[in-house]
Amino acid sequence: MKFQFEKLGALDKQTEIDTGDLTLLCGANNTGKTYTSYAISGFLLTWKNHIQFKIEPAQIENLFNNGVLKLELSSFEKQIPLVLDELSKQYTQTLSGIFSANEDFFSQTGFRALSTDYQPNSQTELQLAIGTKATKILTALKEKDSKVLEITLLIADEDHIPHTTVVKDSLLPSR
Secondary structure, three states, X not given: OEEEEEOEXXXXXXXXXXXXXXXXXXXXXXXXXXXXXXXXXXXXXXXXXXXOOOOOHHXXXXXXXXXXXXXXHHHHHOOHHHHHHHHHHHHHHOHHHHOOOOHHHHOOOEEEXXXXXXXXXXXXXXXXXXXXXXXXXXXXXXXXXXXXXXXXXXXXXXXXXXXXXXXXXXXXXXX
């Protein structure tokens, strides 16, 4: 993944770093190594909690009307640059918290995570059930090497789903 910084600690001008499996930051004192590593580390520790891919309301309605929603994951891969841009904007607003510093210190700081050479891994298998211990509301399944995520509603009558709003809200990004 590649990162861009501007006005981050000692990094006064726009700086880019391309990370790999192992990335070492070397340099003299007060050149921005700590700010760079903390900013990247903070982003990588929190970004998965904030990712929101867009699922159309019509697709959610299809789930409730037909009981099944098949999502082609390759369509989400196309959204990655937009999602990373949004995550970067959100993360930039939290830098003062990451560094336990005054917000003014980061008021002109720029941070961007960029996707470079992203290779999706379709080998991961997923089996997820949502509901209570007694009653499952829906399942999400993705077979190994598949690019399709299948969400199945297990209760036919929407009025009997205890948390219809929660199901819809967890599948639709906040507006």
